[in-house]
Amino acid sequence: MGLTLKVRWNRGVEVESSESILILDPTVYDPSYEYALITHAHSDHSKGLYYPFSIKCSTEETVRLAEVYRSTMGEGWRRVRCGDRFRLGEFEVRVHNAGHVLGSVYYEVVSGNGETLVYTGDLNTVKTLTMEAAKPTSCDVLVIDATFGSPAFIFPSREELSVEVSKWSIDSLREGKVPVFQTDSIGNAQEIISMLNTMTNIPVVTHPRISGVNKVYESSGHRLEYIDLRSADASELLSRRACTLILPKRGRLPSGVKANLALASGWALYLKDGRKPIPLSDHADFNGLLEFIEGCKPKLVLTFHGGRRSRVLAEYVKKRLGVEARPIEFCESVFPETKGKDRLRACEKEVLRTVRIRGFLYKFRWIYQNLKAKGFSKSEVERALESLVDTGKLEVHGREDVFKVK
Structure with missing residues (x-):
């Protein structure tokens, strides 16, 4: 496929380029991420508003709706609007209407070399009495909600x-x-x-x-x-x-x-x-999902949030649209893994992202659990830590299984 942008499921959708990393709709807090993008106020997507990311982005409407349920959000929030373009590290982020609920958006993420990823969150492709319909955006990789990603779910018209x-x-x-x-x-x-x-x-x-x-x-x-x-x-x-x-x-x-x-x-x-x-839904039905995917013209489709329907939608995308597709839940990485020295360097890089806060003490078990979720083995993490200690980037603190940034 020739793409270098990496995407993983890590209790949220992680997007990584050669220089930057961010997470979309995280469901837990992971300090290795500096940037978080939140699509809308429903609780299965908006938990990131309450975590202490350095920068967390959403619309103002999303925050106000979330505050109906929980008032304390903390620092680091940045307001975005449909049509906005802004930078997070190497990435340019573009904001589009998702058509789902008030304030809902989907994000287009562009890497430094021009590769594009669209993450939909929940979306609706029909106009309703309270929302305009979501419109597709051309991209290389499309990460799409598959809640109703089965031909069993065709909804009546709004009328x-x-x-x-x-x-x-x-x-x-x-x-x-x-x-x-x-x-x-x-x-x-x-x-x-x-x-x-x-x-x-x-x-x-x-x-x-x-x-x-x-x-x-x-x-x-x-x-x-x-x-x-x-x-x-x-x-x-x-x-x-x-x-x-x-x-x-x-x-x-x-x-x-x-x-x-x-x-x-x-x-x-x-x-x-x-x-x-x-059968009233603020999600796209099966036909709406296929039409949106076709309009985005992606090279790769990753489905999520649909359980078994994630596989069903991916199979239909491959057969009907001729586009490579699979559920993101079963992907360690979108693209082939690095090997040998490159693999070790990649592991070292992830370790440094995970233990980046100076003054904190990090136990090996916690570091390993974070790196395991990103596809690294225990032996790879051990070798990476040993290398980082040898090169002076980390130091062992007291016990052999506790580390801190030098």
């Missing part, structure tokens, strides 16, 4: 879903029951509110957590009409069964409310638990 949400709500009220939607607090909840506000005059009552998210959407220019569940007006409407109610997926129904329940989620396509299935 069909709006009609279904409205009709089911009206029919439930005619039965003398409150229509209750259980859904994600960020994204789908605001989409359902917008559908009901647009298609009906039914008052919408929202769980306090969803109300907090709504306020962030409103401050960003979205018009949402709703009543917080804690208010007297909400209690009166619920007692008369004269409203809809929107709860988080695991939110409890208020006592005494006679209700019809619906689940609004992409997973609702195969729901069989008695709730009304509303």
